[in-house]
Amino acid sequence: MTQLKEKLAEKIQAHRPRTAKLTKEYGNVVIDKVDIGQCIGGARDIRCLVTDISYLDPQEGIRFRGKTIPETFAALPKAPGSDYPTVESFWYFLLTGEVPTQAQVDAVVAEFKTRQQVPEYVFTAIRALPRDSHPMVMLSVGILALQKDSKFAAFYNSGKFNKMVAWETVYEDASDIVARIPVIAAFIYNLKYRGDKQNAIDPSLDLGANFAHMIGQSEQYKDVARMYFILHSDHESGNVSAHTTHLVHSALSDPYYAYSAGLNGLAGPLHGLANQEVLGWIMEFQKKLNGAQPTKENVTAALWDTLNAGQVVPGYGHAVLRKTDPRYMAQREFCLKTPGLKDDPLFKLVAMIFETAPGVLTEHGKTKNPWPNVDAQSGVIQWYYGLKEWDFYTVLFGVGRALGCMANITWDRGLGYAIERPKSVTTDMLEKWAAEGGRVVQTAAAPAPGTGAPAGA
Numbered sequence: 001m002t003q004l005k006e007k008l009a010e011k012i013q014a015h016r017p018r019t020a021k022l023t024k025e026y027g028n029v030v031i032d033k034v035d036i037g038q039c040i041g042g043a044r045d046i047r048c049l050v051t052d053i054s055y056l057d058p059q060e061g062i063r064f065r066g067k068t069i070p071e072t073f074a075a076l077p078k079a080p081g082s083d084y085p086t087v088e089s090f091w092y093f094l095l096t097g098e099v100p101t102q103a104q105v106d107a108v109v110a111e112f113k114t115r116q117q118v119p120e121y122v123f124t125a126i127r128a129l130p131r132d133s134h135p136m137v138m139l140s141v142g143i144l145a146l147q148k149d150s151k152f153a154a155f156y157n158s159g160k161f162n163k164m165v166a167w168e169t170v171y172e173d174a175s176d177i178v179a180r181i182p183v184i185a186a187f188i189y190n191l192k193y194r195g196d197k198q199n200a201i202d203p204s205l206d207l208g209a210n211f212a213h214m215i216g217q218s219e220q221y222k223d224v225a226r227m228y229f230i231l232h233s234d235h236e237s238g239n240v241s242a243h244t245t246h247l248v249h250s251a252l253s254d255p256y257y258a259y260s261a262g263l264n265g266l267a268g269p270l271h272g273l274a275n276q277e278v279l280g281w282i283m284e285f286q287k288k289l290n291g292a293q294p295t296k297e298n299v300t301a302a303l304w305d306t307l308n309a310g311q312v313v314p315g316y317g318h319a320v321l322r323k324t325d326p327r328y329m330a331q332r333e334f335c336l337k338t339p340g341l342k343d344d345p346l347f348k349l350v351a352m353i354f355e356t357a358p359g360v361l362t363e364h365g366k367t368k369n370p371w372p373n374v375d376a377q378s379g380v381i382q383w384y385y386g387l388k389e390w391d392f393y394t395v396l397f398g399v400g401r402a403l404g405c406m407a408n409i410t411w412d413r414g415l416g417y418a419i420e421r422p423k424s425v426t427t428d429m430l431e432k433w434a435a436e437g438g439r440v441v442q443t444a445a446a447p448a449p450g451t452g453a454p455a456g457a
């Protein structure tokens with residue numbers, strides 16, 4: 001066992017009694033209620049998932065293992081010669097909740113080296129796709145192609161499957177996915193946009209730096225990759241990509257099936273694809289400007305054009321957040337402290353949209369959150385460093401999101417979470433309960449009509 005796996009074994013062992021006690025002794029304690037609006041409206045705000053990897057406060061934004069973004073960056077050991085931590089150090093932190101020592105980070109970096117070789121059949125499968133396939137299709141296929149070597153699936157099929165140790169094989173697959181996904185992403189980038197010029201893995205580099213090297217990027221981009229992957233890693237477990245991954249794995253589908261499915265959700269324009277949509281929107285707007293400077297007036301007019309056409313303003317709004325996304329701010333601060341980038345015309349336009357869009361969206365009056373999310377700021381950084389193919393941006397997101405999704409399902413198995421299966425109802429039922437002022441629950445512990453029903457009723 002590696003040091004990280006041993007530490008994780010300790011942590012899971014220590015945590016199990018807490019989950020068991022909650023289920024056995026407090027299983028009937030009500031923590032939320034469900035109304036018709038939530039039933040029809042995407043289960044918004046219903047507290048019905050558990051994860052300790054990260055928590056999203058609507059006002060404050062994300063905390064990874066209890067730490068805000070600045071606290072996370074400050075606490076973790078940094079990559080050599082860099083202000084940013086390695087992805088490997090963050091992976092240790094997400095999995096265990098402990099800030100690793102430099103020696104523990106070095107061990108993960110070394111472990112990833114042994115995992116990062118991608119079998120040739122994965123590249124063959126991607127090459128077989130039409131070259132104009134979306135890069136997210138290629139990434140999802142690449143992850144799915146790896147499934148045949150799943151250690152979790154092999155364990156399940158071995159006839160010796162045992163729930164108590166099943167997490168160990170999830171950990172193996174999860175670590176393989178995290179170590180390999182940047183290599184697959186780099187292959188896709190090179191295949192589609194660099195005339196198939198493939199750079200070999202540099203075994204001396206950490207995950208983020210190696211990704212930069214593999215796509216032929218600059219020294220400075222190494223920190224961009226590290227920062228981007230960490231910022232995009234996790235957003236508690238109700239978002240589409242994390243929830244899908246969790247749901248699919250809850251059927252004991254292995255991590256490859258689960259994350260390929262999660263990526264397919266990330267590829268939606270209301271979720272991860274919004275970063276591509278933001279750049280597309282900005283480029284369209286710049287074209288219309290025809291060389292003129294962006295001003296509050298012309299940005300306002302462009303935002304209204306989008307809204308009046310019945311479209312959403314990409315990069316703005318959020319299902320949970322009610323303030324500017326701290327991931328947006330972390331990337332904005334990166335821009336402001338990077339000479340060149342802070343004076344870049346595209347950054348200035350993004351900053352002008354930040355000044356203008358919240359007011360316009362508030363006046364429009366629909367969105368509950370007029371503030372920018374992570375996707376409004378990420379593309380401009382990529383563009384500045386020469387990664388201009390914006391249909392690739394969600395692939396970058398997918399590399400980062402693997403960290404959170406894989407940490408989550410490793411813990412799902414560690415704690416033996418059940419197959420996920422919420423209950424559906426019919427429209428007739430909703431109409432009946434609406435007319436009656438609520439659903440009458442037939443249990444001893446039934447709450448008053450209109451206050452919801454305990455599980456199992």
Ligand SMILES: CC(=O)SCCNC(=O)CCNC(=O)[C@H](O)C(C)(C)COP(=O)(O)OP(=O)(O)OC[C@H]1O[C@@H](n2cnc3c(N)ncnc32)[C@H](O)[C@@H]1OP(=O)(O)O
Pocket residue numbers: 269270271272274307311312313314315316317318319320366367368369373374375
């Ligand atoms: C990494 C991420 O996934 S972050 C999110 C990335 N997605 C985007 O940036 C796309 C633009 N934003 C949106 O579409 C939404 O804000 C979402 C999908 C993020 C959240 O959706 P919801 O939780 O349903 O938002 P909310 O409750 O505020 O929606 C209420 C109304 O405001 C509209 N609205 C929300 N955001 C926007 C927006 N940016 N522009 C225009 N209208 C919006 C919704 O479409 C909805 O309209 P409807 O009543 O006609 O259906």
Ligand SMILES: O=C([O-])CC(=O)C(=O)O
Pocket residue numbers: 234235238239240241271319320373374
């Ligand atoms: O939390 C959400 O629903 C969407 C989001 O920002 C993410 O997944 O990063």
